[in-house]
Amino acid sequence: MSTPAIAVEHIVKRYGDFEAVKDVSFSVAEGEIFGLLGPNGAGKSTLIRMMTTLIPLTAGKAIVAGHDVAKEADAVRHLIGVIPQALTSDPDLTVEENLSIYAKLYSVPKAERVKNIAEVLEAVDLTKWRGAQVKTLSGGMRRRVEIARGLVHNPSIFFLDEPTTGLDPVSRIAVWEMLSNLRAKRNLSILITTHYMDEADKLCDRIAIVDHGKLVALGTPIELKHSVPGANVVEVHFDRETPEWQARLECLDGVTSVQAESEGFYRVLTSSGSKTTMQLVELAASLGETLTSLSVQNTTLDDVFVHYTGRQLRDEQVKPPVFTLPPRPGAQP
Amino acid sequence: MIRMFAIVEREMRKFFRSPMLMIMSLMMPILQLLIMGNAFGGKIVGEKIAVVDYDHGPQAVRLREAFDSIAVNIKTFTTVDYTDEVQAREDVRTGKINAAVIIPKQYSRRVYAQDKPVIGLVVDDSDQFSSGSIEGEMQSVVAALTTPVIQPRMASQIALEIVELYPYVNYLKFLLPACVAMAMYISVMIGGGMLYIDDKARGVHEGYLVTPITKLELVFGLNLAAAIKAVLAGICLTVIGSLIAGLGVIFHPVADLELLAMIIVTAVAFNGMMFLLMVRVDDPLTPRAMFGVLNMLLFYPSGAMYPIAAFPPWLRALSVIDPFTYCIDGFKAILLKDGGFTAIRFDLLFLFVFGIGTLLIATPLFKRTL
Incomplete structure (x- = not known):
C-alpha cells in the first residue's frame, strides 16, 4: 500500500476554551480528490489551514506529502499548492504577473517559471488573457487564475478552500471539469472544502462530513448514501x-x-x-x-448530512461579523 | 532574496498601476505649502486705526504725518479721524476699526518741555498677529519721533548690528521641510500601513504565508517596498516644493546627495515606526482611525510650525523622541541653511537608529502564521 498524500491523526485546534476541531483523523490517497463537506463554521477551513501550515495544531499530527506540518512546515509548503477562500490574486496586476510573482515566491528558476506559467495558463484556458489585468476578468476567470496560481510551482498536493463559492452554475461546472482534468494530467492529490453537496457528490472520490469540528461520516458518495x-x-x-x-x-x-x-x-x-x-x-x-x-x-448527500448531524446542510451557521472591504471601483463581481 | 524581491515587485507594480496613492501623498503637502505658506507668511496690511486728537498741536501733526507715511508706504494701516475717545474704544471692541490712537491734550507742550509725553494706543489683543503688527509699527513711529534731529557727535547709546546668515526666508520656504516630511508620512501611512492591513483583510497575506517565503523575507520585502514609495514621494515633493518656494538648492549635486540621504533615512524611520504600529493590527479601520491622531502627535510637536523652544517641557520631551523633529531639522539644514553634512549627521543617525530599532522590535512580533 502506497503512502497516503495526506494523513491526519487525531488533530485538535483550540482557541481558548473553544474547540474548533475535535480529534479528527482521515487520510487522502495519492491522486484522490477528497472533499471536506460541512456548513459554514463547521471547522473545514480550520482543518485546511492546519494542513497548509497556516495555523499551528493544538494536538495531533498531520503528515502532508510525507512531512510533518508542525516540524517540517517549509518542506510541506514547497510541495503543496493552496487556494484560500478569498481571491488573493492582485486585481491591479496582469494574469501573467500574478503567476510570475507567485512562482518567484516558490523560488522557481526563470526558465522553468516561463514554461510552468505557459503550461498552467493552457491548463486553465487563460492563455489569451495572460496580459489582462485580473480586475477586468469575470468571477469564474478570476477563480481560474487562482487555480493557475496554486499550480505554478508544480505541487503534488492541491488544497482548495471553497473554490466555487460565489460562482454561477456554469462557472462552477467549468471549475469541476478543470480540477478533474488537472488531477488526471498531473496526478494531483486534491483536498477540497465545500458546502455545496452537488459539488462534493460529482467531484470527490471520497467525502468527509464535518460538523461542529467533528468528523461525523467518511466514505465515497455512494457509500455515504447507502449508509442512510x-x-x-x-x-x-x-x-x-x-x-x-x-x-x-x-x-x-x-x-x-x-x-x-x-x-x-x-x-x-x-x-x-x-x-x-x-x-x-x-x-x-x-x-x-x-x-x-x-x-x-x-437519497442525496443532504439526507446523509441530516442523518448524521440531525440538521439540514443548507442551514448554515452565521459567521461572526468581520470587516469586509467594499468592492473596488470598476471591479467585476 | 528572490522571494523578498517578488514582494517588492508586486508592491511596486501595484504602486505604479494606481497613481492615486502617489497623487494623494503629494496633494495634501503641496496644498499645505501653497495655502499655509502664503496665508501665514504675508505682512499685515490695510488695518484701520482711529486717531483721536485732543491736542492739534505741531507734534500731533508730526505724528499724523508719520501715520500717513505708513499708510502710503508700508500700508500696515490707514487712519480714520475720531473726535470721541469713548466711541473709538467702542468701535475697536465691535471690530469696526482695529485700533485707536489717543493723542492727549497738551501732548505737543509736553514734547517740547520733555515732560513725559504719552500717546495712547487701544488695540484688539484677541488677534495677536494684527495687534502685534500694529504695536510694532507704532513702536517704530515713536522711536523715529524720539530720535533727535541732530545726532550727538559722540554716540553714547549701545547699537546692535544684526547679521543675517541666510537670504530672507519667508514662511513658504520655512514650511517646505515640514511638507516634505508630511508627504513621506502620508506615503508610509497609505502605501505602508493601510495597504498592508487591507491586503491582510483581503487574504493576500494568506496567499504569501502558504508559500515557502521566510518571515524575514516577508518583513523586509514589505518594508523595502513601502520605504521605496516613501522615498519617491519625498523626492517628488522636495523638487516640486523647492520650485514653488523658489529654492535653488536642488540644483547643487552635493546638496542633492544630502537630501537623498535624509529622504532615505526618513523613509526607513517612518516605515519602521508604522510597521511596528501595524504589525499586529487586523482591522482595516485602525490605520484610518490612527492617521489623524498620529499626524497630530508627530507633526505639530516637531517644530514644523512653531519653534520647539517655545514649547512647555512635556511637549518638548515629546519632540525629542519624535522622528519628525529630526527629519524637519535635517531638511531645514539643507534646504534653508545649506549646512552641509555636518549639520545633518545627528539627524541622519537618529532617524537611521530609530528606523532600524523599530523594525527590530516589530520583526519578532510579526506572525508567520494566521
Whole structure:
C-alpha cells in the first residue's frame, strides 16, 4: 500500500476554551480528490489551514506529502499548492504577473517559471488573457487564475478552500471539469472544502462530513448514501397541516424516517419510493385530504448530512461579523 | 532574496498601476505649502486705526504725518479721524476699526518741555498677529519721533548690528521641510500601513504565508517596498516644493546627495515606526482611525510650525523622541541653511537608529502564521 498524500491523526485546534476541531483523523490517497463537506463554521477551513501550515495544531499530527506540518512546515509548503477562500490574486496586476510573482515566491528558476506559467495558463484556458489585468476578468476567470496560481510551482498536493463559492452554475461546472482534468494530467492529490453537496457528490472520490469540528461520516458518495436507511426520498406537500401526519407517515410500509420541513411539507425516507407514493395517495384519498405536490428522488448527500448531524446542510451557521472591504471601483463581481 | 524581491515587485507594480496613492501623498503637502505658506507668511496690511486728537498741536501733526507715511508706504494701516475717545474704544471692541490712537491734550507742550509725553494706543489683543503688527509699527513711529534731529557727535547709546546668515526666508520656504516630511508620512501611512492591513483583510497575506517565503523575507520585502514609495514621494515633493518656494538648492549635486540621504533615512524611520504600529493590527479601520491622531502627535510637536523652544517641557520631551523633529531639522539644514553634512549627521543617525530599532522590535512580533 502506497503512502497516503495526506494523513491526519487525531488533530485538535483550540482557541481558548473553544474547540474548533475535535480529534479528527482521515487520510487522502495519492491522486484522490477528497472533499471536506460541512456548513459554514463547521471547522473545514480550520482543518485546511492546519494542513497548509497556516495555523499551528493544538494536538495531533498531520503528515502532508510525507512531512510533518508542525516540524517540517517549509518542506510541506514547497510541495503543496493552496487556494484560500478569498481571491488573493492582485486585481491591479496582469494574469501573467500574478503567476510570475507567485512562482518567484516558490523560488522557481526563470526558465522553468516561463514554461510552468505557459503550461498552467493552457491548463486553465487563460492563455489569451495572460496580459489582462485580473480586475477586468469575470468571477469564474478570476477563480481560474487562482487555480493557475496554486499550480505554478508544480505541487503534488492541491488544497482548495471553497473554490466555487460565489460562482454561477456554469462557472462552477467549468471549475469541476478543470480540477478533474488537472488531477488526471498531473496526478494531483486534491483536498477540497465545500458546502455545496452537488459539488462534493460529482467531484470527490471520497467525502468527509464535518460538523461542529467533528468528523461525523467518511466514505465515497455512494457509500455515504447507502449508509442512510432508505433508498428513496419522497417529498410530499399536503394542503393543510394536521398534528397526526407525522405519526401516520411513520406507520407506512418501508418508511424509515420522516422529516417535517414546513407546514404540511414532509420528507419521507423509504426503502421503496414507488410503494410509499401509492400508499400516500391512498391515505390522502381515504382521509379526504388534498396533496399539493408529490415527488420521489434518490437519497442525496443532504439526507446523509441530516442523518448524521440531525440538521439540514443548507442551514448554515452565521459567521461572526468581520470587516469586509467594499468592492473596488470598476471591479467585476 | 528572490522571494523578498517578488514582494517588492508586486508592491511596486501595484504602486505604479494606481497613481492615486502617489497623487494623494503629494496633494495634501503641496496644498499645505501653497495655502499655509502664503496665508501665514504675508505682512499685515490695510488695518484701520482711529486717531483721536485732543491736542492739534505741531507734534500731533508730526505724528499724523508719520501715520500717513505708513499708510502710503508700508500700508500696515490707514487712519480714520475720531473726535470721541469713548466711541473709538467702542468701535475697536465691535471690530469696526482695529485700533485707536489717543493723542492727549497738551501732548505737543509736553514734547517740547520733555515732560513725559504719552500717546495712547487701544488695540484688539484677541488677534495677536494684527495687534502685534500694529504695536510694532507704532513702536517704530515713536522711536523715529524720539530720535533727535541732530545726532550727538559722540554716540553714547549701545547699537546692535544684526547679521543675517541666510537670504530672507519667508514662511513658504520655512514650511517646505515640514511638507516634505508630511508627504513621506502620508506615503508610509497609505502605501505602508493601510495597504498592508487591507491586503491582510483581503487574504493576500494568506496567499504569501502558504508559500515557502521566510518571515524575514516577508518583513523586509514589505518594508523595502513601502520605504521605496516613501522615498519617491519625498523626492517628488522636495523638487516640486523647492520650485514653488523658489529654492535653488536642488540644483547643487552635493546638496542633492544630502537630501537623498535624509529622504532615505526618513523613509526607513517612518516605515519602521508604522510597521511596528501595524504589525499586529487586523482591522482595516485602525490605520484610518490612527492617521489623524498620529499626524497630530508627530507633526505639530516637531517644530514644523512653531519653534520647539517655545514649547512647555512635556511637549518638548515629546519632540525629542519624535522622528519628525529630526527629519524637519535635517531638511531645514539643507534646504534653508545649506549646512552641509555636518549639520545633518545627528539627524541622519537618529532617524537611521530609530528606523532600524523599530523594525527590530516589530520583526519578532510579526506572525508567520494566521
